[in-house]
Amino acid sequence: MSGQQPIVLWLRRLRVLTAKELLQFIRDPVLLLFMLWLFTANIYMQGSSVSMQLTSANLWTQDNDRSAASRELVSRFRPPYFRHEGEIAHLQQGLQALDRGKVMLLLDIPPNFEESLIRGEPTAVQLQVDGTHSVPGLLAANYATRIIGAFGLEQALAREGLAATNTDTLPLIIEEQRVWFNPNQKDTWFMPISELLEGITILSILLPAAALVREKERGTIEQLLVAPLSPLQIMLPKLLAMTMVILVGVSLSLFTIILPVFEVPVKGSLPLFYGVTALYVIANAGLGLLAATLARNMAQIGLLSLLIVAPIILLSGLWTPPEAMPDWLALGTQLSPLRHYIDTAYGILLKGAGVDLLWDSILSLALLGAAIFALSVTRLRRQFG
Numbered sequence: 001m002s003g004q005q006p007i008v009l010w011l012r013r014l015r016v017l018t019a020k021e022l023l024q025f026i027r028d029p030v031l032l033l034f035m036l037w038l039f040t041a042n043i044y045m046q047g048s049s050v051s052m053q054l055t056s057a058n059l060w061t062q063d064n065d066r067s068a069a070s071r072e073l074v075s076r077f078r079p080p081y082f083r084h085e086g087e088i089a090h091l092q093q094g095l096q097a098l099d100r101g102k103v104m105l106l107l108d109i110p111p112n113f114e115e116s117l118i119r120g121e122p123t124a125v126q127l128q129v130d131g132t133h134s135v136p137g138l139l140a141a142n143y144a145t146r147i148i149g150a151f152g153l154e155q156a157l158a159r160e161g162l163a164a165t166n167t168d169t170l171p172l173i174i175e176e177q178r179v180w181f182n183p184n185q186k187d188t189w190f191m192p193i194s195e196l197l198e199g200i201t202i203l204s205i206l207l208p209a210a211a212l213v214r215e216k217e218r219g220t221i222e223q224l225l226v227a228p229l230s231p232l233q234i235m236l237p238k239l240l241a242m243t244m245v246i247l248v249g250v251s252l253s254l255f256t257i258i259l260p261v262f263e264v265p266v267k268g269s270l271p272l273f274y275g276v277t278a279l280y281v282i283a284n285a286g287l288g289l290l291a292a293t294l295a296r297n298m299a300q301i302g303l304l305s306l307l308i309v310a311p312i313i314l315l316s317g318l319w320t321p322p323e324a325m326p327d328w329l330a331l332g333t334q335l336s337p338l339r340h341y342i343d344t345a346y347g348i349l350l351k352g353a354g355v356d357l358l359w360d361s362i363l364s365l366a367l368l369g370a371a372i373f374a375l376s377v378t379r380l381r382r383q384f385g
Contacts, residue, residue: 046191
């Protein structure tokens with residue numbers, strides 16, 4: 001019994017201090033409202049308003065031929081991808097609209113367009129695209145290229161007396177595309193989850209750091225240090241309390257926004273997802289606690305959190321694949337806990353992957369978390385030891 005008493009006492013202190021951290025968080029309306037907004041309204045707005053697909057790109061045309069072929073080509077640019085807003089009389093009018101951002105695409109059809117097609121002579125149309133916003137501009141150019149290419153193929157087949165559907169006698173390369181895990185390529189499956197991962201990243205750094213800095217501002221950190229508590233016993237309750245808070249926020253986001261509103265399918269194990277999320281929160285919380293040993297007040301911890309969160313997100317591969325980065329920077333992504341968490345989170349939620357496929361990412365996350373947390377405990381011991 002005497003050997004068990006220190007363990008029981010240690011666990012009792014851990015329980016009491018964890019409850020204290022939870023009460024302090026609940027009594028902080030600013031952080032509480034920020035967490036609720038980040039896990040609910042923010043995810044809903046991102047999933048509803050942000051789209052990586054082309055929708056209703058406004059198109060102006062200058063039809064210098066006014067033939068059946070030119071009208072047929074213009075009619076191919078139809079909703080939901082394009083919105084034909086009318087014709088213009090002079091090219092300069094369209095160029096001014098492009099410069100002012102009033103139109104995304106300007107299609108210029110030359111004179112004698114139909115006659116050239118009938119005679120089999122080379123002809124061309126000019127398509128000018130506003131690429132200020134690169135993603136929809138690139139998509140619009142690609143979609144338009146496919147439309148014009150298909151139209152040209154149909155005209156060539158018609159000139160040879162072949163219907164577009166009667167191509168069995170021609171050599172063809174059959175292209176069959178298969179999209180896995182998100183067959184309809186819905187942004188509403190990707191955006192809410194990515195925003196959830198970013199929210200977890202921000203809060204897992206900010207909340208533990210704010211809890212420790214609050215002790216400094218109120219002068220209670222010295223009281224804790226003179227108590228029979230080690231630096232580990234001081235920091236661990238903050239980590240556990242904020243992990244529980246974030247897991248509650250994740251549940252709120254999943255079961256009130258992501259699953260019922262956006263109908264995102266969960267193909268894997270939710271308990272495994274929660275376990276990996278807890279591991280990720282612990283890894284990032286070590287960074288927050290390390291920043292808290294450097295900050296003296298809440299304003300400083302806010303700025304330090306921004307300095308930590310930004311590279312974690314930018315090096316995660318969430319928006320830019322590591323393959324598209326320089327080699328030295330792609331190697332640095334391995335130091336971002338979010339890089340490994342993204343692999344596991346998307347693997348569990350959308351792919352239905354298990355530990356047998358994700359063990360390397362989970363192990364990397366655990367090793368990073370252990371190293372960061374040990375560094376933060378060491379820093380606190382040296383600062384107040």
